[in-house]
Amino acid sequence: xxxxxxxxxxxxxxxxxxxxxxxxxxxxxxxxxxxxxxxxxxxxxxxxxxxxxxxxxxxxxxxxxxxxxxxxxxxxxxxxxxxxxxxxxxxxxxxxxxxxxxxxxxxxxxxxxxxxxxxxxxxxxxxxxxxxxxxxxxxxxxxxxxxxxxxxxxxxxxxxxxxxxxxxxxxxxxxxxxxxxxxxxxxxxxxxxxxxxxxxxxxxxxxxxxxxxxxxxxxxxxxxxxxxxxxxxxxxxxxxxxxxxxxxxxxxxxxxxxxxxxxxxxxxxxxxxxxxxxxxxxxx
Amino acid sequence: xxxxxxxxxxxxxxxxxxxxxxxxxxxxxxxxxxxxxxxxxxxxxxxxxxxxxxxxxxxxxxxxxxxxxxxxxxxxxxxxxxxxxxxxxxxxxxxxxxxxxxxxxxxxxxxxxxxxxxxxxxxxxxxxxxxxxxxxxxxxxxxxxxxxxxxxxxxxxxxxxxxxxxxx
Numbered sequence: 001x002x003x004x005x006x007x008x009x010x011x012x013x014x015x016x017x018x019x020x021x022x023x024x025x026x027x028x029x030x031x032x033x034x035x036x037x038x039x040x041x042x043x044x045x046x047x048x049x050x051x052x053x054x055x056x057x058x059x060x061x062x063x064x065x066x067x068x069x070x071x072x073x074x075x076x077x078x079x080x081x082x083x084x085x086x087x088x089x090x091x092x093x094x095x096x097x098x099x100x101x102x103x104x105x106x107x108x109x110x111x112x113x114x115x116x117x118x119x120x121x122x123x124x125x126x127x128x129x130x131x132x133x134x135x136x137x138x139x140x141x142x143x144x145x146x147x148x149x150x151x152x153x154x155x156x157x158x159x160x161x162x163x164x165x166x167x168x169x170x171x172x173x174x175x176x177x178x179x180x181x182x183x184x185x186x187x188x189x190x191x192x193x194x195x196x197x198x199x200x201x202x203x204x205x206x207x208x209x210x211x212x213x214x215x216x217x218x219x220x221x222x223x224x225x226x227x228x229x230x231x232x233x234x235x236x237x238x239x240x241x242x243x244x245x246x247x248x249x250x251x252x253x254x255x256x257x258x259x260x261x262x263x264x265x266x267x268x269x270x271x272x273x274x275x276x277x278x279x280x281x282x283x284x
Numbered sequence: 285x286x287x288x289x290x291x292x293x294x295x296x297x298x299x300x301x302x303x304x305x306x307x308x309x310x311x312x313x314x315x316x317x318x319x320x321x322x323x324x325x326x327x328x329x330x331x332x333x334x335x336x337x338x339x340x341x342x343x344x345x346x347x348x349x350x351x352x353x354x355x356x357x358x359x360x361x362x363x364x365x366x367x368x369x370x371x372x373x374x375x376x377x378x379x380x381x382x383x384x385x386x387x388x389x390x391x392x393x394x395x396x397x398x399x400x401x402x403x404x405x406x407x408x409x410x411x412x413x414x415x416x417x418x419x420x421x422x423x424x425x426x427x428x429x430x431x432x433x434x435x436x437x438x439x440x441x442x443x444x445x446x447x448x449x450x451x452x
Contacts, residue, residue: 001328008289008306008352031353038348039329042309051306053353079342103419105333105397108342109349190418 003041010053014060014139014168017052021164022141024050030166031055032075032114035106060113060168065090069135069171074113079104081112091172092281093132093181093201093213097124100183103191116152117167119159119222122193124183126153127223131199131215134172140165153222175211179203180282184274185218186266188257194218195258196266198226198246200274202233204282209233214242214275219252219267229271239279243272291351295320296364304351311335311346314361322362322392326421333420334393337361343400362392365399375399378433382442386424393420398434408438 011017021028028050031037040046054060060074063086070090072081081087082098094112101107101115101124115125116136129136129149136147138161152160161167185197196218203211212233214226229246237245247268252260288303295318302317311328314320314337326334328347335346338360366373372380375398385391394417401416402408408416413434422430432442 002309002312003307005305005307008350010353034348034350035330035345038309038350041307042329042347051350055353099415103333104401104416105336105343105345105419106330109344190415 001042003038004044004047006048006051008051008053010056012056013058014166017054017057017166018139018141018164020050020052021166025163028052032117033077033110034114035102035110036114036118036120054166063087065174068174070094070174071137071169071171072112073169074117074167075111076113078107078110078112078115082107090174091132092179093128093183093199094125094172096181096183097128097199100124100185100187100194100197101191106191113167113170116170117159117161119153119157120193121153121156121220121222122195122197122218124185124194124197124199124217127197127215127217128183128199129170129172129215130223130225131201131213132172133213134170136160136167137169137171138162138165139168144168146171150225156221175201175203178205178282179211180278180280180284182274182277182281184270184277186270196252196263196270198267198271198274200271200278202275202278202282202284204279204284207284208236209279214246214271216246216250216267216271219250219263224250226271233275239272239275240268242275243268243270246271289352291355293318293351293354293359294357295359296361302351306350306352308351309347310337310349310351310354310359313351314346314359320361320363324389324392326389326393331421332390332393333397334390336393336396336420338365338396338400341400343397360396362396365396373399374437375402375433378436379430382429382432382436384425384429384433390420390422390424394422394430398437402434402437406438408440410435410440413438413440 029048030052062073064071088095134149181201183199185194199215201213212230216224226246229242232245252263254260293300314323324334326332330345330348337346435442
C-alpha cells in the first residue's frame with residue numbers, strides 16, 4: 001500500500017512542465033489534486049519514475065470570466081469552484097455538479113482540471129464539460145491549443161491530450177437569462193461514483209425550449225451527449241419522453257455495481273428528473 | 285532509486301525538518317518521523333477518512349498527499365485541535381457525551397473532519413451534517429452517536445429516543 005519510488009518535480013512554469021514531460025515521456029505523470037492518482041499509485045495499479053506536481057505552477061489556479069466564457073485553471077480546487085460566486089452565477093451546472101464529487105475532504109484537494117483530464121466515465125465534470133460544449137486548453141512543446149469537449153473524451157481514462165501535453169484550463173460557455181440547470185445521479189452512498197448520472201441545461205424563450213444540453217455519465221466508456229434527447233426537448237417533448245429517448249440509445253455494460261439493463265432503465269428516470277428540475281429553474 | 289529529500293513542515297504550530305523519500309505519504313511522515321500517532325491509517329487509499337488532517341485550513345486525506353508537496357504549509361493533526369489546556373474541543377466533548385466512539389480507531393478522522401467542518405460551517409442543517417460526515421467511515425457505532433455529537437455542537441435538536449427510527 002505504498003507507492004513505488006519516484007523522483008518528485010515541482011516546476012514553476014508550464015514551459016518547465018512540458019520540458020520535463022518531453023524529457024521523461026511515458027515515465028512521467030503530472031500530479032494535480034492527486035485524489036485519483038495517489039490511490040492508484042498506492043495500490044500499485046500505476047507506477048511512474050517521475051511525478052510532476054502542477055500545484056506550484058504559475059497561472060493555473062485562477063477563475064476568470066470574459067467574453068461569454070468562464071475560464072477555470074487546471075489546479076483550481078473543486079471546493080474553491082464549489083464556493084465561487086463566479087461559478088454559481090456564470091456556470092450553474094458546474095456549481096451543481098461539484099457537491100456530488102466524493103466528500104468535502106476530497107474536494108478540498110481535488111481539482112476541476114484534474115477530474116476532466118482523468119476522464120473517468122462515471123464522474124460528473126467530464127459530462128458537464130461535454131454537455132456545455134466546454135473548450136479544453138492544452139499546452140505542449142509546440143504551444144497551446146484548444147480542444148472541443150466533444151473531441152476530448154476518447155475512452156475510459158483516455159483523452160485527446162497528446163503525450164507531452166497537459167490540460168491548463170477549461171473554458172465553460174456562460175448561458176444567458178431564462179436558463180435552468182440540474183445534475184441528478186444515483187449512487188449507493190453519498191460521494192460514491194455514480195451508477196447513472198445526468199447533467200441537464202435548458203434555456204426558455206416565450207415558454208419554449210430554445211437551447212438544450214444533456215450530458216450523461218456512468219453509462220458508457222466516456223461521458224455521453226444525449227443528442228436525440230436534446231432534439232426531443234427542443235421539439236417540445238415532456239421530461240418523461242426526453243428520459244425515454246435518452247435511455248433508448250444507451251447500451252451500458254454490466255459491472256459489479258449494476259447490470260447494464262438496470263442502468264438503462266434508471267437512466268430514463270434520472271434524465272427525467274434532471275430535465276424537470278432544469279425546466280423548473282428556468283421558469284417553465 | 286529516488287534520493288531522500290529534506291522537507292520543512294509546520295505541524296500544530298511547530299516547525300519540523302524531516303528527511304524522507306518523495307514517495308512517503310504525509311500520514312506516514314506524521315506517524316513515523318514526527319511520532320504524531322493520533323493520525324490513524326485505515327484504508328490508505330482515500331476511502332475511510334481515518335487519516336484526515338487540516339492543511340492550510342482545509343481538511344484533507346493525509347494518505348493522499350506526499351509530505352514533499354507540503355513545504356511551507358500549515359498542518360494541524362488531531363493532536364493540534366484541542367485547546368491545549370487539557371480540555372477537549374466542543375466536538376470532542378460532544379463525542380464523549382454522546383458516546384460517539386467505541387473502538388476509537390476512526391475517531392481522530394471524525395474529530396479533525398468535523399472540527400474543521402463546523403469551524404467553517406457554524407449553522408448547518410441536519411442533512412448538511414450527514415453529508416459532511418459521509419467522508420468518514422466507522423465500523424462500530426452505527427453513526428448515531430457521531431451524528432448526535434455533531435448536532436450538539438451545531439445547536440440542532442438531538443432526538444430523545446435514539447431507537448425510534450426518526451433519525452434515519
